[in-house]
Amino acid sequence: MMILCPNCQQKARITSRNALNAEGTIADLYYACTNTKDCGATFVMTLAPKHYLNPPVTSTAQLAQNILNNLTKTEHAALVQGR
Known part of the structure; x- marks a missing residue:
């Protein structure tokens, strides 16, 4: 630069x-x-x-894991079935 x-x-x-x-x-x-x-x-x-234009892979993976961990069984099943 x-x-x-x-x-x-x-x-x-x-x-x-x-x-x-x-x-x-x-x-x-x-x-x-x-x-x-x-x-x-x-x-x-x-x-x-x-600010980030694209967050680090580790941050994105951790965010996804946190979201999945907070889903109810019904929400998780719907996600897996693609609904």
């Missing part, structure tokens, strides 16, 4: 990273503009997942 400097729109590179949660899925990324002659800005951006 290429990030542009918010000041001069030239490429910026990550100089360091600071995890903000134990899982490391949210982090502050420290950037430096590569246009050192005319700009030289440094800035911080936060990287975090926003």
Whole structure:
């Protein structure tokens, strides 16, 4: 993923990273503009997942298992018979 400097729109590179949660899925990324002659800005951006487009397989399987476990015998039989 290429990030542009918010000041001069030239490429910026990550100089360091600071995890903000134990899982490391949210982090502050420290950037430096590569246009050192005319700009030289440094800035911080936060990287975090926003939402799933497709949930992980393990989550989907667990959700299905929870739904099946909460069906009544009648509902389960109807599901198995395709009604």
